[in-house]
Amino acid sequence: MKKLINDPEAVVHEALEGIALAHGDRLRVSFEPAYVVRADAPVRGKVGVLSGGGSGHEPMHGGFVGPGMLDVACPGAVFTSPTPDQMLAATQAVDGGAGVLHIVKNYTGDVMNFETAAELAVAEGVEVEAVIIDDDVAVQDSTYTAGRRGVGATVLAEKICGAAAEAGRPLGDVAALCRRVDDQSRSMGMALTSCVVPHVGTPTFELAEDEMEIGIGIHGEPGRERMKLEAADAIVARLVEPIVTDLPFGSGDGVLAFVNGMGGTPLIELYIVYRRVAQLLGERGIRIERSLVGNYITSLEMAGCSVTLLKLDHELTSLWDAPVNTPALRWGA
Amino acid sequence: MKKLINDPEAVVHEALEGIALAHGDRLRVSFEPAYVVRADAPVRGKVGVLSGGGSGHEPMHGGFVGPGMLDVACPGAVFTSPTPDQMLAATQAVDGGAGVLHIVKNYTGDVMNFETAAELAVAEGVEVEAVIIDDDVAVQDSTYTAGRRGVGATVLAEKICGAAAEAGRPLGDVAALCRRVDDQSRSMGMALTSCVVPHVGTPTFELAEDEMEIGIGIHGEPGRERMKLEAADAIVARLVEPIVTDLPFGSGDGVLAFVNGMGGTPLIELYIVYRRVAQLLGERGIRIERSLVGNYITSLEMAGCSVTLLKLDHELTSLWDAPVNTPALRWGA
Amino acid sequence: MAVQEWVKLSAARLEQHRDRLNRLDADIGDGDHGANMARGFAAAAARLDGAPSDQPAMELRAVGMTLLSTVGGAAGPLYGSFFIGMATALRDAGASLDAAAWARALEAGAAGVQRRGKAEPGDKTMVDALLPARDALATAAADGASLAEALRAAASAADAGADATIPLLARKGRASYLGERSVGHLDPGAVSSALLLRTAADAWGESTE
Amino acid sequence: MAVQEWVKLSAARLEQHRDRLNRLDADIGDGDHGANMARGFAAAAARLDGAPSDQPAMELRAVGMTLLSTVGGAAGPLYGSFFIGMATALRDAGASLDAAAWARALEAGAAGVQRRGKAEPGDKTMVDALLPARDALATAAADGASLAEALRAAASAADAGADATIPLLARKGRASYLGERSVGHLDPGAVSSALLLRTAADAWGESTE
């Protein structure tokens, strides 16, 4: 295992120390329990926006804390949902009297821990609405399964809900927007390599030099299918096709196109992917109105990418464009 | 070779197409010869700021084109200096009548190609000043060698000179600032893995599972020394020590601390590195006044990092803080 | 004493089996189940250390709360509910548990897991180890078995239940994303449940009843 | 004809030796010398295709300009200067070159490389192949050798000069960053220079003199 770490057990703690040191001008970090919070929290009268999940997906979520996006992020152990006590303390830290939105990625662990946290928070007198993000078309959605995973749409929901909360919208509205982003988003991802969870020390799965995984999540878990490695254009078609047909996205739709790196793929390759995404959407008459290209929701050092499309409307577009000031996403501020 | 590419020979071209498609709202891409230029170039009366170098270091340089930073970037083949004809065309594209600054990383190829380009540009009646960046303390500086390489300080110089040019400062001033940034910056990098140049297809060097290279450049070239892998804190000491003693940086100095990922190292590890950098500087009484953590000057998918320190003064700090609006670095806009 | 012994012994064994559980979880999940359980039980054992040991319900509740705030992932809330469920069922129990009390507790614990996780038998989860154990323990208790005997029967049923997850298609938790690819693997949560029951049999088997 | 033949043959051979030159460059540089040279000479060969072949100076100048705008890296300006230097020395030469003309050209080409790159003999660069070749060619020309003979002598001297770079410590270019670690490796630019001279010997050896 080749990593720039000290103790595998201390990875999350030390990274949080680094975040606190690097961004102390605008963030505070609580260590016991662990959360990353806006320095000016709670903001009186503003809905608090909270998200959280396992670590190893950086910059998500801690890198998205700041005005216009998250008020607070709860990091769990690597790839492991955080715990209800963290979420409760974080909820209380950002409750400005207008309630708190919990943005939850659809994983059994996350959902159950957030459920418990919401019960505890309500018992403490904080109004909480939880919205579950489940945009991954690689997973069959069925009442007999855990349902679709939450992946790329999480970043978009955090940005858009953060903007709405910053604009003073009430909790019900912000939660409704979150559901709309989730409803109108679809994602699919792939991996060229596995990743190594620090406390495990070996790759979560093994891929031969000429193989790839299609339909992966963000936890180094195997994907839906293993197949022979292909050229980027063919891979992109495998990602875009199921996304476009699922919602469906159609001619005349305006979308936000998000090409996300899994952590170990260089930006030069992500632009090659973006190029093909844009070409395929263009062929179908789907207009890209906004775009995002980079490493935003990662799986440690995994090589690979995911594509997310969000169908835009006037409100979502203007909330996307609103100022945001976080370590990882910043404009207009 | 596991890469999200189509044809190894088309990597740069297709990535440029992706950049044009993703950022067409604010950049234009010329393909023959290749350069990435601000959509509003040339800006009348403003000094043009140009940089360039081999591709494979993304987001540098194309991702730094925009108001407040570069006017134009010339991408070469992967890890290969661009050519004088590109540089000449790019220089002419951004000449607003106030001359053009060439920011050149100190590699024999880059220096010679830029020299030729400057001669050609001057012959065409464009005023050009070239400043060579050479901040890498891993390389012995001597009149008998090619001198120190240009690495992390390039990003800082491009930001600071871009801000000065945007503020209407004349070419001589902007070039002097560039030299000051170079004089007051020192860097050192290390690699956990090699990278694979697409048209080569195999790793540039081989490192055993328990080895690392200290004192690398940004082209996948071997470093100064190969040694046993160490914990992050020990590695950081190996980077910070020579940097701090070289300038030297001392107690009471205010610095910009830049922890840069080489492309394949996840952000969570870069924060662990940053943490130790901050601790070591703190022990020496060196104040971190500004920081930058992320993948900004990379070597394809190489795992590793570099540390750059810039001694700040009031002018450099306020130019660093000035608005910048590029794909990869953005604030205040 | 026995609850503490159970939890300490569990912590030790989970630490021993940590890599194996991680590996099982890597095959059909994300490779952290061993780390999660070892972390949680180490914390729970530390929490009980020096606490009064004559109130099984209070001890089990403390274990449940500790797991809830230290395990994370799916296993945290599920095992949290398990221990809190056991504690609730034993609210009025004395210092020393008999087979009937343990049978009530295991029934309540398993019900807690199902309430939280909504898994049914055959979904390839810890439920597939817990329900057979619950039934075996209830039967043994009804047949007048000693606690040690009854727990041994429960542990064997849990082992068999865990082994029987191999051919199943996962329908809950992270393994469900794999669809058909989840077939042919042991469920790590079922294995950790069986391990906890085997440890209970050892803890109460050795303790004076 | 001969310049075109030289450049086309060089393009073919550089394509053949591309991986070897990349590999040599990977050992002490960044692994692109073969790709750079193959790209540049393919472009130069294409550029000469169909162009008048009775003006060596114009042809060599076109090659130099093409290399300058297609090779990049260190080799681009250096070989650009090399060919432009040769062209300048042959400004007044006729369609067919003799050994004396080639000697003048090689001297000017090597001088162009040194002007641009500031390398001295022993710095472990292409200069270590070019200068011995220059000297051998001049001596052979002075001794009245035919052009083919003179170029063969130059090519052999260049080969020997390239081989002699192995024990050297690099002082110029990317390899100089390696310090002591550059010792024990062939310099890729010296190898490509030797290859160009061997190809010249072949091109003019076959052509009617």
Ligand SMILES: Nc1ncnc2c1ncn2[C@@H]1O[C@H](COP(=O)(O)OP(=O)(O)O)[C@@H](O)[C@H]1O
């Ligand atoms: N809905 C559920 N009901 C019961 N058990 C579940 C459920 N979902 C997951 N599990 C159990 O949890 C185990 C995985 O736990 P763990 O790896 O610690 O959490 P995570 O899946 O969040 O990484 C699975 O092996 C399974 O036995």
Ligand SMILES: Nc1ncnc2c1ncn2[C@@H]1O[C@H](COP(=O)(O)OP(=O)(O)O)[C@@H](O)[C@H]1O
């Ligand atoms: N200053 C110099 N003078 C002469 N030759 C040089 C000089 N610097 C580098 N070279 C030659 O250039 C070769 C490397 O060329 P190449 O790999 O194409 O460029 P780069 O080093 O920019 O990647 C070296 O092997 C060496 O022979």
Ligand SMILES: [Mg+2]
């Ligand atoms: Mg997990």
Ligand SMILES: [Mg+2]
């Ligand atoms: Mg090069």
Ligand SMILES: [Mg+2]
């Ligand atoms: Mg797991």
Ligand SMILES: [Mg+2]
């Ligand atoms: Mg090279």
